[in-house]
Amino acid sequence: MDDVNGAPTPAGPELNARLEFELNLYYQMKLIRAFEDRVSRLHRQNKILGGVYSGAGQEAIVTGICSALRPGDFVAPLHRDLGVFLMMGVDPGRLMAQLMGKENGLSRGKDSFLHGGDLEHGIFGSTSMLGSSLPIAVGAALKFQIKREKQVAVAFFGEGAASRGDVHEAMNFAGVRRLPVIFVCENNRFAYSTPLEKQMAIEDVAARAEAYGFKGHVVSGNDLLAVVQIAERVIGRTRDGGGPALIECKTYRYRGHSEHDPALYRDKEELLEWQSRDPIPRYEFYLEKRGHDVRHVREQIDERTRQVVQAAVDFAENDAFPEPQEALEDLYAPPAGPANLNGRS
Numbered sequence: 361m362d363d364v365n366g367a368p369t370p371a372g373p374e375l376n377a378r379l380e381f382e383l384n385l386y387y388q389m390k391l392i393r394a395f396e397d398r399v400s401r402l403h404r405q406n407k408i409l410g411g412v413y414s415g416a417g418q419e420a421i422v423t424g425i426c427s428a429l430r431p432g433d434f435v436a437p438l439h440r441d442l443g444v445f446l447m448m449g450v451d452p453g454r455l456m457a458q459l460m461g462k463e464n465g466l467s468r469g470k471d472s473f474l475h476g477g478d479l480e481h482g483i484f485g486s487t488s489m490l491g492s493s494l495p496i497a498v499g500a501a502l503k504f505q506i507k508r509e510k511q512v513a514v515a516f517f518g519e520g521a522a523s524r525g526d527v528h529e530a531m532n533f534a535g536v537r538r539l540p541v542i543f544v545c546e547n548n549r550f551a552y553s554t555p556l557e558k559q560m561a562i563e564d565v566a567a568r569a570e571a572y573g574f575k576g577h578v579v580s581g582n583d584l585l586a587v588v589q590i591a592e593r594v595i596g597r598t599r600d601g602g603g604p605a606l607i608e609c610k611t612y613r614y615r616g617h618s619e620h621d622p623a624l625y626r627d628k629e630e631l632l633e634w635q636s637r638d639p640i641p642r643y644e645f646y647l648e649k650r651g652h653d654v655r656h657v658r659e660q661i662d663e664r665t666r667q668v669v670q671a672a673v674d675f676a677e678n679d680a681f682p683e684p685q686e687a688l689e690d691l692y693a694p695p696a697g698p699a700n701l702n703g704r705s
């Protein structure tokens with residue numbers, strides 16, 4: 361029998377490994393939700409530096425897409441993708457310290473979450489210009505292609521950013537060169553207060569892929585299983601030299617654009633309707649069908665995520681703020697040149 365991907369249904373140890381993988385995804389998605397909920401609360405307590413752009417409701421997208429990535433791959437998250445950091449293995453304590461502007465944060469207290477990347481984990485820190493990280497991901501993919509490395513680059517973007525010229529240029533170049541890059545659109549129906557119908561005249565962002573010479577896929581971004589399946593298939597094909605792809609994940613932003621936005625422009629009924637399709641209970645339903653005792657699993661995982669988030673908060677709160685004299689450190693790479701090449705400074 362074949363599963364939906366056309367791959368043989370696993371059995372024995374392979375099945376056990378798959379079940380473990382699926383349970384771990386549940387843990388990851390719950391961790392992202394719990395971490396972000398806590399960050400929203402900490403923001404109200406004035407403990408977070410800079411804006412907070414919650415991805416609540418969209419966790420299945422980053423969880424599913426990142427689950428198909430490998431060490432050495434390159435990811436450019438959008439401002440709402442704190443979950444990418446957790447999925448790529450960034451220490452939750454350091455991530456929380458980044459949000460609080462502390463010494464052991466990713467940029468050692470020099471920036472808010474928004475621009476903090478972590479190249480050790482392949483994560484590029486966003487810039488404020490929407491869509492500008494797509495050409496960067498394309499550049500990383502070009503490097504993978506030139507060096508014949510079997511890695512991929514992933515660029516996340518919103519449907520709002522999709523209206524920007526950079527996005528067109530990135531996709532066009534990727535299509536022309538058949539680069540190993542996957543563009544993931546998190547279509548959450550709002551770009552700040554601009555609703556989808558005022559953003560684009562067509563139904564699917566994914567339809568644009570054809571114009572660049574590659575395939576576009578539409579998937580429910582609230583269905584973790586569906587995102588995992590498409591990610592494995594599409595990212596696998598790109599990794600094997602199949603060229604770029606565009607995956608559009610249909611979803612909804614639960615909170616305002618940022619924590620300072622009460623989103624009064626939004627229809628309450630619409631929010632309720634989307635919350636009834638929440639990715640967490642939806643995936644629990646799948647786990648139940650897979651034979652898990654979901655009540656028991658949920659209890660265990662809730663306790664585990666609570667502990668991980670609390671430990672991250674404790675670490676960050678106990679961490680020091682950087683010293684003023686460190687303000688100019690780490691801002692520029694040491695200049696290349698004969699003096700440095702000779703080991704002299």
Ligand SMILES: Cc1ncc(C[n+]2csc(CCOP(=O)(O)OP(=O)(O)O)c2C)c(N)n1
Pocket residue numbers: 438440488489490517518519520521522524546548550551552613617
């Ligand atoms: C070029 C540019 N225009 C406007 C902004 C202001 N801005 C920041 S986020 C945002 C909305 C982005 O919407 P979308 O790309 O759909 O992502 P979402 O926030 O919905 O996840 C806007 C308008 C910006 N940062 N850059």
